[in-house]
Amino acid sequence: MTDFDPVRWKPAAFLPEADARDGSLIFVVATLCFLACLTALTVLATDRAARGWSDQLTGQATVIVRAKGAETPDSAAARAAEALSGLPGVGEVRALEKEKAEALIAPWLGDTADLDDLPVPRLVAVDLDPKAPATPQSLDKALKAQGLDAVVDDHSIWLKDIQRAAGFARWVGVAVFALIAAAAGAVVAFATRAGLTARHEVVEVLHLAGAENDFIARLFQMRFARMAALAGLFGAGGAAIMGAILRLMGGGQGLTPVLPIAWTDLLAVLPCPVAVGLVAAVAARLTAQSLIAKMT
Amino acid sequence: MPRQPHDEGALDADGAILAFDDVSMRYGRAPETLKDLNFSLAPGSFHFLTGASGAGKSSLLKLIYLAAKPSKGLMHLFGQDVSAVPVKEQPMLRRRIGVVFQEFRLLDHMSAFDNVALPLRIAGRKPDSYRQDVAELLAWVGLRSRMHAMPATLAGGEKQRLAIARAVVNRPDILLADEPTGNVDHEMGLRILRLFVELNRLGTTVLIATHDQDLVARSGKPVLHLEDGRLTALGPVGGGL
Numbered sequence: 001m002t003d004f005d006p007v008r009w010k011p012a013a014f015l016p017e018a019d020a021r022d023g024s025l026i027f028v029v030a031t032l033c034f035l036a037c038l039t040a041l042t043v044l045a046t047d048r049a050a051r052g053w054s055d056q057l058t059g060q061a062t063v064i065v066r067a068k069g070a071e072t073p074d075s076a077a078a079r080a081a082e083a084l085s086g087l088p089g090v091g092e093v094r095a096l097e098k099e100k101a102e103a104l105i106a107p108w109l110g111d112t113a114d115l116d117d118l119p120v121p122r123l124v125a126v127d128l129d130p131k132a133p134a135t136p137q138s139l140d141k142a143l144k145a146q147g148l149d150a151v152v153d154d155h156s157i158w159l160k161d162i163q164r165a166a167g168f169a170r171w172v173g174v175a176v177f178a179l180i181a182a183a184a185g186a187v188v189a190f191a192t193r194a195g196l197t198a199r200h201e202v203v204e205v206l207h208l209a210g211a212e213n214d215f216i217a218r219l220f221q222m223r224f225a226r227m228a229a230l231a232g233l234f235g236a237g238g239a240a241i242m243g244a245i246l247r248l249m250g251g252g253q254g255l256t257p258v259l260p261i262a263w264t265d266l267l268a269v270l271p272c273p274v275a276v277g278l279v280a281a282v283a284a285r286l287t288a289q290s291l292i293a294k295m296t
Numbered sequence: 297m298p299r300q301p302h303d304e305g306a307l308d309a310d311g312a313i314l315a316f317d318d319v320s321m322r323y324g325r326a327p328e329t330l331k332d333l334n335f336s337l338a339p340g341s342f343h344f345l346t347g348a349s350g351a352g353k354s355s356l357l358k359l360i361y362l363a364a365k366p367s368k369g370l371m372h373l374f375g376q377d378v379s380a381v382p383v384k385e386q387p388m389l390r391r392r393i394g395v396v397f398q399e400f401r402l403l404d405h406m407s408a409f410d411n412v413a414l415p416l417r418i419a420g421r422k423p424d425s426y427r428q429d430v431a432e433l434l435a436w437v438g439l440r441s442r443m444h445a446m447p448a449t450l451a452g453g454e455k456q457r458l459a460i461a462r463a464v465v466n467r468p469d470i471l472l473a474d475e476p477t478g479n480v481d482h483e484m485g486l487r488i489l490r491l492f493v494e495l496n497r498l499g500t501t502v503l504i505a506t507h508d509q510d511l512v513a514r515s516g517k518p519v520l521h522l523e524d525g526r527l528t529a530l531g532p533v534g535g536g537l
Contacts, residue, residue, distance in 0.1 A: 004444040006431040009409055011417060016405035205401055208361065209415040210391035210466070213383070 015202060015223050025191045026231040032184035033235025033276055037269040039180050041243045043173035044268055045259040050166030052260065055130070057155045057162055061139060063124040066149045074098070076148060077122035083146040084126055089134030091127035098122070124150075188276055189283035192224045196287045203291050217288040221281045228280030232273030240266045312336035312372070313469060313501050314360060319369035321355055328367070329355045331525040337503065339469070342496045344512045345505040347522035353505040356522065357472050360503070361395050362386055374469065391419055394463030394500075398475035400455045402447040408434060408458050409443045415466045430465060437461045437491060453484035460491055464500065471495060473504040477511060485511055 063084070067076040077095035085093045101123050128134055136154040143150040196203075199220075206216050247261045315336035322328045330352045337343065347353050358364040359371060362378065371378045373389060381389060402411050409430060416426045434443050437457040447455060456476060463471060473492065477485030489511055496502045503520075506512065512519060521528050 004409065006409065006427040006443070009413075009423070009427060011413065011423060012406045012410040014417075201401065202403060205403055205414070206418065208363070208390065208395055208401075209418050209462075210387045211418045212387045215418070 014206065014219050015199070022195070022227060025195050026227060026234070028191055029184070029188050029228050029231035029276060029280075030234040030238070032180070032187055033232045033272050034238045035235075036177065036180045036184045037236045037239030037272050038242060039173070039177040040268045041239060041261060041265055042259065043170070043177050044265045045261045046169050046173045048260050048262065048265075050170050053162050053166055054159070057159045059128050059130050059133070060155065061126040061128060061134075061136065062153045062155070063126060063139065063143065064151045064153065065122045065124060066119065067122075068147075068149050073120070073122045077124055079146055080122075080124045080143055080148050080150055083142050083148065084124065084139060087134055087138065087142055089129045089132050089138070091129055093127070094125045096123040096125060184276065185279045188228055188279045192228070192280045192283040193287045195224065196220055196284055197291065200291055203288065207292060213289065213292045216292060217285045220288045221285045224284035225277040225281035229273045229277030232276035235276075236269035236272035239272075240269045243269075311338065313339045313341075313374060315372040317370040317372070319359070319366045319371050321352075321359060321364060322367045323355075329525050330359070330522075333369070333527050335520060335527060337470075337501055339501055340496070340499050342493070342502045342515075342517045343504070344515065344517055344519045345503055345522065346507070346509070346512060346519055349507075351522040352525040353522055354474055355525075357395070357474050357503070357505055360470070361393050361472055362390055391415065391466055392469045394466065394468035394471040396456070396459050396463045396471070396473040396476045398478040400447070400459045400479075402455060402459060402462070404447050406447075407443070408439055408445050408447070408450070411447065411458060412461045412465050414462060419466060426465075433461045433465055434458075438487075453480045453487070456480055456484070456488055457491070460488065464495055468500065470501045470503065473502075473506075475506055476504060477506065477508055482510075486514070489515060 063080055065073070065076045065080045067073045074095075081093045081095040084090055098120075101120055104123070126134075126139065136152045136156075139152045140150075143152070203216055203220075206219075207213075243261055243266050244263075246259070247263060247266075250261075316333045319330065319333045320328050321330040333356070345353050345356060355364065359366060360373070362373075366379070374392060376389070378389075403414065406414070412430050412434060413423075413426060416430070417423075431440075431443065434440060437460060439445075439454060439457060439461070442450060442454060442458075445454075447458065450458065456479065460473075460476070463473075471492070476492075477488055480488065485508060492502050492504060493515070
């Protein structure tokens with residue numbers, strides 16, 4: 001005899017709770033979600049870096065000052081800084097020390113060159129008002145008014161190239177993300193189909209027992225959506241942890257100035273479990289419907 | 297009452313639980329598996345379906361349990377033209393048909409009790425309304441002490457009796473069995489046959505596809521014989537069970 005008591009019986013789940021095949025499906029989906037989320041974080045960081053480069057270049061100008069007559073370079077640079085300070089559209093103005101100017105030309109002349117005999121120009125760094133920056137012409141006019149031999153470089157020569165490179169990096173990142181996200185979606189759909197096809201005997205039994213097509217499709221839809229969402233959670237969580245580590249290792253600028261990750265960027269991984277769950281749900285529903293259609 | 301092909305006047309499906317009218321069936325573009333079948337089954341009748349392998353026995357059962365469609369002809373089930381039944385309503389028809397397979401088709405992740413309760417759950421019944429019925433049915437098929445067992449732990453005969461319990465728990469109007477004794481020994485085959493006979497006495501129409509001529513002979517029930525997809529011989533054989 002048995003100690004089984006029908007009164008205490010609780011109905012079992014219609015579908016097996018766990019399956020050996022589920023582990024590999026979760027692993028594959030989690031890995032793809034991890035890669036997609038990591039790419040999304042990289043795209044955000046690249047975009048921030050690109051904007052940073054552009055902002056830096058557009059917000060600054062450099063004035064190259066050459067001393068005339070008996071005036072010393074230091075004095076000429078100081079006068080140039082004074083002439084530009086207070087101009088509309090100009091923020092902070094700094095005359096760079098002799099050492100800094102020499103350091104800039106050292107790569108071409110070498111560390112051992114005796115620069116004292118050379119008329120090395122001095123540099124004045126000008127921070128411009130980001131909202132209403134002063135024009136190169138207004139800076140030039142102010143310098144000329146003081147009789148200074150100076151050239152204003154507003155970085156416009158570089159800016160175009162930098163902006164083009166930044167835009168390219170941004171779009172490459174978005175394209176790579178789109179590709180990985182699409183591949184993740186396709187693999188999720190494929191793995192879901194494979195998983196469900198492997199359980200076709202359950203579909204058959206439910207079908208023959210008089211289950212409605214929608215009922216069967218809904219069972220598999222919920223099952224695979226939950227499984228994919230769980231995998232998405234693992235993948236997104238892994239990517240978020242990786243992003244947090246990069247942020248912590250590199251401080252405010254992230255691991256490197258090239259990839260400045262912000263804490264808010266980590267929020268970008270949040271939609272991943274939901275999105276991957278939806279893809280799996282749709283794939284499972286379509287596959288279940290197609291399996292049922294083949295049975296009738 | 298089984299009818300001869302093209303038996304004029306006997307095509308009237310009135311009173312028949314199942315009626316085939318010039319029904320043929322093929323898989324895809326393959327040649328016809330079943331050809332011009334004409335017969336009907338009266339409610340409460342018991343028939344064997346015999347024929348060599350490939351004669352079309354399983355295909356005929358598939359048509360009846362709505363897992364395939366006729367490529368030609370009309371099939372009436374419970375007085376309804378099956379081709380006119382909307383897909384959404386087909387599950388309701390299936391719930392009136394119990395099917396037993398040679399390979400059992402039990403759900404391995406469910407206990408014996410759960411397997412039998414499955415059709416009732418699918419029909420939307422509340423557990424309290426069928427707990428005792430399921431327990432009694434399992435006792436009736438001789439599995440009182442195996443209610444909690446998982447199918448993998450059951451012997452072949454136990455699996456088949458469990459499959460029969462699942463097939464009849466909904467009190468179907470028709471019970472179909474495809475080689476139900478194919479995976480059990482002779483003694484168990486007879487025991488299973490007795491279950492079918494008892495169910496038939498309770499009013500269930502029974503149609504059993506089998507190779508087992510000894511079983512057919514012992515039962516004394518009428519036979520539908522298929523040969524190359526055609527119904528070629530009808531009528532009772534042998535004594536009685």
